[in-house]
Amino acid sequence: MGEILNKIYEMTAIGSIVADPRFLIMYALAFVLLYLGIKKEFEPLLLVPIAFGVLIANFPGGGMGVLGADGEGLVHYIKDGVEVSKNVYEMSLPEIAHDLGIMNLIYYALIKSGLLPPIIFMGVGALTDFGPMLRNLKLAIFGAGAQFGIFAVLLVASQFFTLQEAGSLAIIGGADGPTAIFTTLKLAPHLLAPIAIAAYSYMALVPVIIPLVVKLTCSKKELMINMKEQDKLYPSKTEFKNMRALKIIFPIAVTTIVAIIVPDAVSLVGMLMFGNLIKEIGANTSRLFETASNGIMNAATIFLGLSVGATMTVDAFLNFQTLGIVAGGFLAFGFSIFGGILLVKVMNLFSKKKINPLVGATGLSAVPMASRVANDIALKYDPKNHVLNYCMSSNVAGVIGSAVAAGILISFLG
């Protein structure tokens, strides 16, 4: 009887969990992330797959955790009771699936290959409307100001990490999940797990972080600046005779310009603009648009979320380096928001037409959540002050800005 009970004990994960209680921390983390995604509705489309990925990756014997390759590309695992070390980049996909499990197959085939981030950018492009940005073109400059956090944290992190690792950490300040993954894969692939999770978690926490930074840096008077009234006081001379043609030409032109100036950003910006182009052309490419924005985007999000979550195994996550990344990522995020706000404040000093600092705060990506959060803050101070359209301008520009910043980091440090 005792022997049977012992076998059952060994068969279940209980024995391993008792032997290494750190698993319980990972479950707690997964439950918190699930709570934030489901109950608090913080980016549920991302957070729920990631959190569930964390959960299923941390059951000993489940085989759903992603095995990170070391600097030489070696993965260490136990096969038929024998410890095996193999170069994962020399293993065939069926071998990875057979030896390491399906989660590793998804991870190495779709994420580690760098395939999914540009694919997701295509979907983001298909869901993005550049109309608000074109209508308020000048506000797009705040998409640059809000990249400050990336470079500020690069400076600080360079003292604790190698420059490549610091660059990967700093890109969290771009508030763009796919960009963070793409950059980390190029610069410091061994840090993908904590960086991806920090980037996505902070993106999900935009409704908490933006109000916090805004509260610390902006006065009530500034937050009550009504952009529509400013537009009436100082009307724009620009008129739009054919918005449709403009929206079609714009992605083609931007891709061309960015490709010439920062070639390393093309895989992200190019795919973003392609997705946008097939949206704007309309009926003739509607089938492509529907597939890019629904089928492909949703499938990519599921695979990305689950496998990124599954990289968060006990050994990969619970160490001081991860804590440094989590703290550094938060700083990068905060500094980026502050950078955008600061640029608005400086411009307001020299301009008659005042700008609400919330428009600067949304210069970091996280489209469209950052704009929605900023709009809610503005409405709290003045129920008639709708800043959404203005924020979308800097917000969308922030996507381009962070992709360019990523391109620069990859160019220099890759």
Place this chain on the structure above:
Amino acid sequence: MNFNVILLNAAPAVEQLSNWDKFVEALLLMAIGMLTVFVVLLIIIFLGNLLIKTVNRFFPEEAKPVVQKVQAIDANVQEAIKKAIVAISGGKQSAQNIEKL
């Protein structure tokens, strides 16, 4: 523009850099990075304005006369909406005037 060449010539192996060297390189990267992001977005703003002018000049849409016609809501539908509001609010609220926006 190949940035690799510029930096790698100045800094051989990144792992061998001292903290001060890394700081200087990060500072340089900050200056170049922020400048490039600003320049790219300024170019995009300039390009956007140029495109707006070009499109306005060469592809202006034919202005279609906009006929605004506010259709009156059928009396039966109005009555049904009023009754529904009364029923849903439990008689606490009622509608006086229903218009199409």
